[in-house]
Amino acid sequence: MTSPKNTTDAETCPAQALLKSLSGKYKPEIFRLALEGPLRFSGLLRQLSGANKQSLSLALKAMEEDGLLERIVIQIKPLHIEYTLTEKGQSLIPVFKQLEHLG
Amino acid sequence: MTSPKNTTDAETCPAQALLKSLSGKYKPEIFRLALEGPLRFSGLLRQLSGANKQSLSLALKAMEEDGLLERIVIQIKPLHIEYTLTEKGQSLIPVFKQLEHLG
DNA sequence: CAGCATCCGCGAGGATACTG
DNA sequence: CAGTATCCTCGCGGATGCTG
DSSP, X not given: OOSSSOTTOTTTOHXXXXXXXXXXXXXHHHHHHHTTSOEEHHHHHHHSTTOOXXXXXXXXXXXXXXXXXXXXXXXXXXXXXXXXXXXXXXXXXXXXXXXXXXX | OOSTTOTTSTTTOHHHHHHHHTOSSSHHXXXXXXXXXXXXXXXXXXXXXXXXXXXXXXXXXXXXXXXXXXXXXXXXXXXXXXXXXXXXXXXXXXXXXHHHHHO
């Protein structure tokens, strides 16, 4: 309320939103890996050293609910599931790189 | 190790260090208030709505140990104590404003 | 393979009482 | 006024076992 058109306002600042959506131990790294192509659950488990199924599952679900990732079920047995960046996720790539650059 | 002179390297990136030193519920706001002048304990307690003495005390001590704030005792009874930005703290003001601007 | 249910440990932060 | 000492709560993340 201090200034009418502030670029850091929550609604107008995608960095704000992204920062919130990526709050969590593995989410930033998951997002970064998603830049390189579709993700698989078991692949992530290996790449995110230290993560377990539970943590990973929760992180992916949260990112899906935040509209960052899309969950794609490939109907073969055994099931394969891919996670890819949504349109919204892709639109946030430049912001992500900015944040990454800051640390 | 991916690139030799990366601006996001911990040692070369003041944003990194500041982000770390300001991790905590009240520290960013304390820093911001410190820009406007010397801080007093009881004043902060009022301005940081929700903070209690314990939380504030720990935050101030951590920021002091991180070299951001200087603790100045004014020897009158009852004791008054002021917290001001150190040289290092002042040197980080531009970085702080950048981070603030991003959210 | 992918994911949920359950249990556990830890650290941040809050409430309150006591002290110099 | 400016803390310190305890105690408590809560959420994140880890470990493990079961299921489709």
